Amino acid sequence: MNERSPVALLTIRAWCEDGSDHPLRAEIRLTKDVSTGFQHQLTVAYPEQVVQAVWAFLEDVCWSSDSMTSVLSRERHAPVTVLDPS
Amino acid sequence: MGRHREHDPEIRGRPRDGPRISLLGGFQLEAEGASIVLPERSQRLLAFLALQGRLVRRPSAAGTLWPVATETRASSSLRTALARLPDAAGAAVTATARELGLSDRVSVDLWDSRALAHRLLAPQDSSLPPNPGSEEVSALSTELLPDWYEEWVLIEAEDWRQLRLHALEALAQRLTAQGHYGGAAAAALAAVRAEPLRESPRAALIRVHIAEGNPSEALREFARYGELLKLELGVEPTERLRALVAELGAVTPR
Numbered sequence: 001m002n003e004r005s006p007v008a009l010l011t012i013r014a015w016c017e018d019g020s021d022h023p024l025r026a027e028i029r030l031t032k033d034v035s036t037g038f039q040h041q042l043t044v045a046y047p048e049q050v051v052q053a054v055w056a057f058l059e060d061v062c063w064s065s066d067s068m069t070s071v072l073s074r075e076r077h078a079p080v081t082v083l084d085p086s
Numbered sequence: 087m088g089r090h091r092e093h094d095p096e097i098r099g100r101p102r103d104g105p106r107i108s109l110l111g112g113f114q115l116e117a118e119g120a121s122i123v124l125p126e127r128s129q130r131l132l133a134f135l136a137l138q139g140r141l142v143r144r145p146s147a148a149g150t151l152w153p154v155a156t157e158t159r160a161s162s163s164l165r166t167a168l169a170r171l172p173d174a175a176g177a178a179v180t181a182t183a184r185e186l187g188l189s190d191r192v193s194v195d196l197w198d199s200r201a202l203a204h205r206l207l208a209p210q211d212s213s214l215p216p217n218p219g220s221e222e223v224s225a226l227s228t229e230l231l232p233d234w235y236e237e238w239v240l241i242e243a244e245d246w247r248q249l250r251l252h253a254l255e256a257l258a259q260r261l262t263a264q265g266h267y268g269g270a271a272a273a274a275l276a277a278v279r280a281e282p283l284r285e286s287p288r289a290a291l292i293r294v295h296i297a298e299g300n301p302s303e304a305l306r307e308f309a310r311y312g313e314l315l316k317l318e319l320g321v322e323p324t325e326r327l328r329a330l331v332a333e334l335g336a337v338t339p340r
Contacts, residue, residue, distance in 0.1 A: 009235060013244065017285050019324035025283060034235045043283055045319040 006033035008061040012050060026050045030057050104191025105178040107136050110199060110228040117174035127167045128175055133231060135179065136194045137242045141187040150238050196246065199225045203253035206260070219269040222257060226250040227276045251277050251287065258290040267298040283318060285311075285327055292330055301334045 010030040016023040022045045029038040030053075044050060108114040113129045115122040124132070130151055135142065148160035155163060168181060180189045188194075202225055206218075227250070230243040254277035261270035271294045277287035288311045295304035308323070308331045315321050 011240065015284070017324055019326045020321060022319075022321045025319070027283075031235075037233055037235060043318060045321050 006035065008032045008057070009034040009038075010054065010057045011038075012054075014050075022046060024050075028053050032061055104189070104193060105174065107132055107178070107188075107192060107194045109133060109136060109194060109196045109231055110225075111232070113231060113234075115175055115178070117177070120174075122172060122174045124172065124175055125170075127163075128171050130236075131164075131167050131171075132175065132178060132188070133234075134238065135186065135188045136192075136196065137238065138187070139197070141180075141185040143185055144183075147186060195225075196230060199228075200246070200249065202226065203249045206253040206256045218257060218261070219266065220272065223254070223269070223273050223276050226254050226257070226273075227280070247280065251280055251284070254280075255286055255290045258294060262290075262294050262297050265297075267294055270294045270297075282314065285324060289327055289330060292327075296330075296334070304331055305334055 008031060010028065013027040013029075015025050017025055024045055024047060025043065026045075026047075026049075027041065027043045028050065029041045031037060031039045042053070044053070105115060105117040108116070113124075113133055115124055115129075115132065131147075134147065134151055144161065144164060145157065148164040149157070151167075152160035152163045168176075168179065168186070171179065178189055178192045180187055202222060206222070230246045231239050232243075234243075254273045258270045258273040258277070261267070261273060271291065274287055274291035274294055278291055281287055288307065292304045292307050295301070295307060308327065311327075312323050315323060
């Protein structure tokens with residue numbers, strides 16, 4: 001790893017409110033440079049919002065890297081595979 | 087909690103006259119009645135050892151504290167950090183060629199607060215003071231090393247956050263049952279402040295108001311929470327919470 005390039009960090013605190021029509025609660029904190037602390041925070045109740053936040057974060061972190069941008073573009077359109085626990 | 091129990095002062099009988107490390111609200115080291123100013127490297131080392139609560143192998147400490155350095159560089163950085171600890175801070179560390187940790191004379195505020203939280207969560211703990219109140223709420227109301235973002239801190243900070251929230255709710259419930267409504271409300275409010283969108287602290291606060299005979303306050307709190315949920319998340323309170331205030335007349339269960 002390049003010691004000089006900033007390290008971005010995204011954390012997701014998630015819990016369930018039992019009995020709610022939309023039980024997911026996800027608090028998302030993120031920064032493009034962990035040495036400066038968290039710059040943004042939001043809480044959402046829908047999984048697709050979490051996914052959108054993660055994608056936006058990755059694109060924001062890697063937008064200047066051609067190779068990474070193409071990886072993100074390819075993966076975004078890939079089918080989602082749910083692993084069978086059996 | 088197993089790795090921390092050995093450092094519970096009630097178990098080890100640790101003296102309280104040795105160095106004291108504070109991790110709640112920020113890092114601080116006190117020794118012989120004075121606050122010791124430490125460089126960041128020393129703070130990180132002592133904080134790491136305090137969070138481990140046990141002897142740690144040197145390679146593990148070095149690799150965690152200097153994750154992007156080579157093994158050789160990280161080990162060298164650890165040796166330098168230990169050598170450059172001021173005398174008062176150096177006395178807080180016990181080190182061998184293979185391991186290091188905090189000395190037996192060190193106390194840590196997080197350990198005390200964790201022990202308090204676990205006593206509050208124990209169903210029939212008799213070691214609590216008869217009227218737990220503001221001192222206990224204060225001990226449970228502070229974040230672990232805010233503004234520190236290393237992974238080894240974040241995980242411990244989240245663990246502490248959850249523990250203290252549950253303990254504050256348990257304290258609120260206990261004080262409500264004892265009729266100490268002021269203290270109960272303070273404990274519940276501390277939990278609400280820590281997690282404004284979580285429902286269980288709101289329920290605890292509403293129960294305090296109901297028990298105290300203030301249905302209007304209970305309904306106001308319910309309305310405030312409902313508005314916040316709508317604004318922030320576009321959802322409504324759970325049926326469980328609605329049922330809590332339904333008997334007060336102004337809310338109809340769905």
